[in-house]
Amino acid sequence: MGRTNGMLRTVSRLGVIAPVFLLAGFPAHADTGDTAWILTATALVLFMTLPGLALFYGGLVQRINVLSVLMQCFAIACLMSVLWLVAGYSIAFADGNGAAEGMGQIWGGLSKAFLGGVGADTMSGTIPEGLFFMFQMTFAIITPALIVGAYVERVNFLAVLLFSAVWLLIVYAPVTHWVWGGGWLADMGVRDFAGGLVVHATAGISSLVFVIMMGKRQGFGKDIHPPHNPAFVMIGAAMLWVGWFGFNAGSALGANGDAARAMIVTHTSAATAAFVWMLIEWKQFGKPTLVGIATGMVAGLATITPAAGSVGPAGALIIGVLAAFVCYAAINLIRVKLKIDDSLDVFAVHGVGGILGTLILPFLATLGPMAPGLNEGETALDAFTVQAIGVLAVCAWSLIASIVILFGVKLITPLRVDAQAEEQGLDAATHGETAA
Numbered sequence: 242m243g244r245t246n247g248m249l250r251t252v253s254r255l256g257v258i259a260p261v262f263l264l265a266g267f268p269a270h271a272d273t274g275d276t277a278w279i280l281t282a283t284a285l286v287l288f289m290t291l292p293g294l295a296l297f298y299g300g301l302v303q304r305i306n307v308l309s310v311l312m313q314c315f316a317i318a319c320l321m322s323v324l325w326l327v328a329g330y331s332i333a334f335a336d337g338n339g340a341a342e343g344m345g346q347i348w349g350g351l352s353k354a355f356l357g358g359v360g361a362d363t364m365s366g367t368i369p370e371g372l373f374f375m376f377q378m379t380f381a382i383i384t385p386a387l388i389v390g391a392y393v394e395r396v397n398f399l400a401v402l403l404f405s406a407v408w409l410l411i412v413y414a415p416v417t418h419w420v421w422g423g424g425w426l427a428d429m430g431v432r433d434f435a436g437g438l439v440v441h442a443t444a445g446i447s448s449l450v451f452v453i454m455m456g457k458r459q460g461f462g463k464d465i466h467p468p469h470n471p472a473f474v475m476i477g478a479a480m481l482w483v484g485w486f487g488f489n490a491g492s493a494l495g496a497n498g499d500a501a502r503a504m505i506v507t508h509t510s511a512a513t514a515a516f517v518w519m520l521i522e523w524k525q526f527g528k529p530t531l532v533g534i535a536t537g538m539v540a541g542l543a544t545i546t547p548a549a550g551s552v553g554p555a556g557a558l559i560i561g562v563l564a565a566f567v568c569y570a571a572i573n574l575i576r577v578k579l580k581i582d583d584s585l586d587v588f589a590v591h592g593v594g595g596i597l598g599t600l601i602l603p604f605l606a607t608l609g610p611m612a613p614g615l616n617e618g619e620t621a622l623d624a625f626t627v628q629a630i631g632v633l634a635v636c637a638w639s640l641i642a643s644i645v646i647l648f649g650v651k652l653i654t655p656l657r658v659d660a661q662a663e664e665q666g667l668d669a670a671t672h673g674e675t676a677a
Contacts, residue, residue, distance in 0.1 A: 272367035278496040279368050279376055285487025286379035290386050291318055293480030297539075298390050300473025301532070301585050303466050305666025306394045307473075307676045313389045313398070317405050318382045324409050325378045328354050332410065333377065333417035337424075346425040348415050366494055376491060377417075384413055384440045390585030391448035392656075395458050395663045398671050399654045404646055408447065412642045416443055416635055430616075431631035432602060432624070434503065435492035437547020437595035438635045445592015446639040448583060449575075454647050455656040457582035459663055471531045478535035482511055485542045489549040502611055503549040506557035507542065513561025514541025514568075521569055536590065540568035543594030548602035555609030560598060568594050596636070599628050 295314035299307045321329075331353035337345025344350070353359060356374065365373035385405040392401075419426040420433050433439055468474055489507040493500035518537020523529040544564035545557055552560065571589035575581050583589065603624035607614050615624055650656065657663070662670035669675055 270362075271364065271369050272495070275367040275495040275497075276369065276372060278500065279372055279491060279494060282487035282491025283372070283376045283379055285484045286376070286383065286491065287318075287484075289481050289484030289488060290314060290379070290383045293477050293484050294383065294386055294389075295477065296473045297477025297481060297535070298393065298585055300470040300475075300477060301390075301468045302393050303666065304469040304676055305668055307469065307668065308674050309398070309667035309671055310389060310393055312672055313393075313396075313401050314386050316398075316402060317386045317389070320402060320406055321382045321385060321409055322378060324406060325374075325381045326355060329381055329409055329414045330356070330374050330377065332414035333381075334373075334422045337418075346428070347418070348424075349418050349422055368494065373494070376494075380417075380436060380440060380488075381409060381413060384436075384444050385409055387440070387444040387587055387591055388448045388451065391452045391583045391587040392455060393584045394667065395657045396455065396667075397655050397658050398667075400650050400656045403650045403653060404451070407646045407649070408643065411646060412443055412447065412639055413439070416638065419634070420631070426631050426634065429630065430624075430627050432551055432628065433547045433599060433631070434550035435489045435546045437543075437599040438631055441543050441546060441591040441595025442599070442632065442635050443639045445588040445595060446636050447643040448587040449581070449592065450640060450643040451647060451656075452581060452583050454644070457580075458584065459660065461582045462580060468532055474535050475531050478538055481542065482538060485511070485546075489546060492549065499550060502553070502613075505554055505611070506549055506552055506560075507545055509554050509557035510545035510561040510564065511538045511541040513558050514538060514544070514564040517562050517565035518569060521565060536586070537565050537569075540564045540590045540594050543591045544568070544598040547595060547599040548605070551602040551613060552605045553609045553612035556602075556605030556612060559605060559608075560601065563597060563601065564594055567597055596632055599632055600625065603628060 291314060295311045298314070299310045302310055328351060331351050332348050335349030335351070335353040337347075337349050356371070359370050359374065361369070361371070363370040385408055388405075388408075389401070415424075417439050418424040420431055420439050421427065431438070485507055486504050490500040490504040493503055515534045515538035518540065519529045519534040522533040541561045541564045545552075545560050548556070548560060568590050571593040572586050575583055575589050576586070603615065603621040606612055606621070606624070615621065647656065658667065658670060666675075
């Protein structure tokens with residue numbers, strides 16, 4: 242990949258390529274093919290949360306808590322949509338000129354709050370900026386929804402809403418600005434094609450903080466509650482797999498070769514990780530399970546996400562294998578050895594997977610056909626150093642900010658329901674409904 246092409250792809254991912262095209266003599270109007278694809282990709286990414294993630298998580302919990310999980314995902318989708326319009330998009334993607342002195346590298350400010358300055362003819366590269374806003378909104382929806390899997394079966398619903406709302410504006414939107422909105426990590430050259438840092442690392446670290454501060458479920462480590470509906474798990478996982486093509490291939494922001502390659506490597510990593518996970522589980526427990534192969538698929542998707550624009554199919558195969566082994570080991574470490582009740586393994590699968598993909602991509606960028614390579618004069622070690630700085634910064638901010646947010650939430654409402662409500666199940670105790 243030449244330096245010029247890499248630069249164009251970078252500014253395209255930041256949603257500010259229109260001025261570059263104008264200077265180069267390109268017309269500032271929407272490309273119909275690109276626009277049609279991103280419209281489709283936007284719908285696919287929303288499909289990942291509703292119903293994909295909701296069913297995936299819902300099938301993994303006890304029957305008395307399935308509706309609470311669906312409710313949490315649905316309510317988060319609604320609340321994040323409103324907050325993204327009010328301020329989240331502006332914090333993430335405004336140019337920062339309206340921010341305080343020196344703050345433009347940290348956050349975008351509020352100049353685009355309520356889509357200020359965005360009209361029907363305002364462009365973001367070759368697509369309307371309003372469409373870019375919607376595409377990015379679906380990322381802002383699924384990221385806090387991922388955290389749901391960590392605290393299921395004992396969380397207070399009001400705490401979910403308060404934490405998710407503040408977290409979007411304090412953690413997710415600023416990190417998005419750092420990486421995709423022209424912030425300081427973007428200036429350093431951090432690569433995150435579709436959200437290994439912005440989505441998976443932030444959600445993974447924050448989920449770990451949440452469950453440590455909230456505490457374990459009653460009977461954790463003693464009473465075993467298997468997933469109440471593995472069929473729901475598989476259906477939800479299949480929806481995630483399909484929707485992830487919008488997540489990763491859509492992040493090329495155009496109907497082009499980059500999108501095609503991202504789709505190829507996304508599918509390759511997911512299929513590889515799912516099959517390898519099944520083999521690991523089969524060897525360890527003597528039986529391959531539907532829940533296991535579906536979990537492996539999600540690990541493969543999370544791990545390829547940051548690297549989908551940086552590796553070819555050969556690199557994706559390696560990432561898939563590593564995702565299965567590393568995330569499987571992370572589950573054992575977190576749940577069994579450290580006895581942390583991250584209920585549905587959000588940190589082990591999404592956090593570890595996203596970080597792994599972010600760190601390994603420089604070493605696979607030149608491997609095999611279709612590999613885009615590194616920038617001219619850049620070594621894998623140079624790129625790895627930049628990636629490591631990005632990981633440390635994003636994880637540290639997610640950790641510190643989440644602790645502060647949760648302490649604030651605890652001043653308003655408890656993080657978890659009482660023992661009686663937990664035993665009864667959140668469906669009935671919190672929402673007055675049952676799935677039976």
